[in-house]
Amino acid sequence: MWPERRSRRRRKIGLTPLIDVVFQLLIFFMLASSFAQLRTISLASQEGRSALRGDDSGIVVHVRGDGSMEIAGVAVPRAALRAELRAALVDRPETGVLIVSDAEVPLQDMIAVVDAAHAVGAAEISFGRR
Amino acid sequence: MNFPRRQRGEGHEPVIPLINVIFLLLIFFLVTGTLRSAELLEIAPPQAASGVAVDAALPSVLVSADGRVAFDGDLLEVTELGGRLASIMQGQGDSHLVVKADGQVRSELLLRVLDQIEQAGVAELSLVTELSPGS
Numbered sequence: 139m140w141p142e143r144r145s146r147r148r149r150k151i152g153l154t155p156l157i158d159v160v161f162q163l164l165i166f167f168m169l170a171s172s173f174a175q176l177r178t179i180s181l182a183s184q185e186g187r188s189a190l191r192g193d194d195s196g197i198v199v200h201v202r203g204d205g206s207m208e209i210a211g212v213a214v215p216r217a218a219l220r221a222e223l224r225a226a227l228v229d230r231p232e233t234g235v236l237i238v239s240d241a242e243v244p245l246q247d248m249i250a251v252v253d254a255a256h257a258v259g260a261a262e263i264s265f266g267r268r
Numbered sequence: 269m270n271f272p273r274r275q276r277g278e279g280h281e282p283v284i285p286l287i288n289v290i291f292l293l294l295i296f297f298l299v300t301g302t303l304r305s306a307e308l309l310e311i312a313p314p315q316a317a318s319g320v321a322v323d324a325a326l327p328s329v330l331v332s333a334d335g336r337v338a339f340d341g342d343l344l345e346v347t348e349l350g351g352r353l354a355s356i357m358q359g360q361g362d363s364h365l366v367v368k369a370d371g372q373v374r375s376e377l378l379l380r381v382l383d384q385i386e387q388a389g390v391a392e393l394s395l396v397t398e399l400s401p402g403s
Contacts, residue, residue, distance in 0.1 A: 157287060164294045171301020177319025178366060178394040181382075201375075241376035245369055248378075249314040249397060256318035267379055 179252055182234060182264035197226050197260070199251050200268065201239040207251070219251065224258040234262030308338040314371035316397035322366070327356065328396070329385065331369035335377055346380050353388035363389070368396040 199219075200208040207214050214222045227233060235255040237248055248265065255263050309332040329349065330338040337344050339352055357363040365385060369378055385393060 153283060153287075157283070157290070160287065160290050160294060164290055164297065167294065167297035167301060170303050171297055172304045173301060174313075175399040176313065176322045177316065177397050177399055178322050179316065179319045179397055180392065180394040239375040241374060243375045244371060245373045245375065245378055246314040246371035248375060249316045249371070249395075253316050253318055265375070265379060265382060 179249075179256070179263070182262040196234045196236045197223070198236045198238060199223075199255075201237065201243050201247055201251060203240040203242045205243075205247060216250075220254040220257055223254055223260070227258055227260060232261050234264065235260040236264055236266050238266045238268045240268075308341065308343065309336055311368055311370045312372075313368060313396045313398045315400035317400055317402070319397050319399070322396065326364055326366045328366040328368050329353075329381065331367065331373050331378065331381055333370040333372040335373070337381060346377070346384060349381065350384040350387045353385060353390065357388055357390060362391050364392040364394075365390045366394050366396055 198210055200211075202208070205216070207216060207219060209219075209222050209226060223235070235251075237251050237255075239248055252263055307330060309330045311330060311332055327340065332338075337346055337349060339349060340356065342352075344352060353365070357365075367378075367381065367385070369381070382393070
């Protein structure tokens with residue numbers, strides 16, 4: 139009777155705390171881990187920025203507060219931005235793109251232009267004021 | 269024929285498969301997730317399709333959606349940032365800095381931050397984005 143009961147009890151004790159600990163670990167890692175994949179986009183240096191601004195060497199994209207865009211002063215619909223940028227870059231492949239935006243434009247809208255410029259192979263990208 | 273055996277099983281559910289599944293989940297989260305670092309400000313970077321992997325060792329300037337700016341573990345005014353950066357960047361030949369700004373930050377604030385960074389003589393500057401789910 140005795141030996142049998144003792145061994146049965148010992149087997150049962152081991153499992154529950156193990157499950158508790160593993161559950162705790164699971165919940166910790168679920169809450170503490172993030173799956174966001176962060177990337178970086180490099181921006182042109184100060185010299186690059188002033189060079190872009192100085193003459194007509196760079197393509198200037200203007201993002202307005204209402205979300206509309208202009209390339210070199212000509213209004214461009216958002217959907218056609220990439221095509222227009224590609225057309226502008228065809229003649230001058232090594233040109234940079236300067237993104238100027240109104241004060242209230244969120245960064246996300248500026249990054250959309252950066253994405254389009256990257257996709258069509260712009261050499262250098264920088265942000266500036268009007 | 270099968271009834272008595274099944275009834276015995278109903279009393280205590282098998283625990284081993286449960287533990288197996290939990291272990292698998294645990295290992296999944298261990299391997300695939302990266303631990304979120306505790307940063308001073310809560311920031312959701314803008315989504316972009318382009319960009320290269322982040323170098324975590326680089327110093328970063330944080331800009332949150334509500335317009336607060338932090339660098340090196342301290343909340344700062346935008347005007348203080350230049351001086352603070354200059355003192356830290358001094359003596360580094362090719363200084364490289366990362367700006368982690370929220371997607372909702374207004375361009376006016378971002379440009380003021382960028383101005384301060386350029387005044388401090390930072391040679392290379394990059395902006396943190398989050399890989400958009402579609403790409």
